[in-house]
Amino acid sequence: MAQDQDQGSDAELAQLLRQLVVETDRFAEMFGAAHGMHRTDLNALTVIMDAARRGAPMSPSQLAAALHLSASATTAVLDRLEAAGHLHRDRDPTDRRRVELVMADHAMQLGQRFFTPLGAELAEAWATLTARERRTIARFLAASIDATVRVRTRLVQPRP
Template identity: 65%
Template sequence: MHDNATLIRLLRQLTVETDRFAELFGEAHRMHRTDLNALTLIMDAKAQGRPLSPTGLARALHLSASATTSVLDRLESSGHIRRVRSATDRRKVELVVADQALELGRAFFVPLGLALTEAWTGFDDEQRATITRFLQASVEATAAVRATLVEPDQEHSPADRV
């Protein structure tokens, strides 16, 4: 049986490995880590069926408006995203991932997805449900503690130095 210290160590190791993997993608495509995080958040929002605005992205990344604009300008000029007017409220801007970015991401990340799928074949549906609950709880706990470390109205963060 694994204790909490072992689980924390393994989560930390997984975080380091996934960070290294994402950094390789960023280096290959000359993208800063903040840009990769922004692109991921925009794709996740789409997958969840909710549009993401520049303001929502700034909140999620804890960036100032000017830093967020810089990130979006880089992503847009490289062809990875588009800023479009909302179909339901023309005053709002929504962020959309370009097909080019999806293709680049698939080419790089599909092999990892296949390897993970293979690694998980030994887990049945009940075990996967438990793992899913464990990971969701871990993400929520991490986000909750992170929120206590950052002032909600703080204008600048270390990530603003992009």
């Protein structure tokens, strides 16, 4: 990237962030195309996986809210993912009315096989960053995500 007086400006950071989003979208679309999955299906699996990693079981209504989908659209996504064997719906043992979404082990393994090379390449690209630089980048990304969520929340009302 060329060095100039605009390096690090708000405009450049926004442009680079957009470019990263486009490139990661292209990468995810390759995975989806290779496995016959819609982009919304991939987003759903990501949200469910991230919730599981936090130890917070995901319900269909929580998934609908996270993806800003109607109940019927969420059911269609879950039906496709379940039919493909990527997840299953479990009843909460303490409250049988509550349904928890659980990713199948093979879906996790499939994602790991595809995304591990990207993780390795990113780790190599980040290897020269200091701990302080990494903390700054983490703060930047978290602030960018928070800002995006705030604007999205103001612009879009939840669907019934």
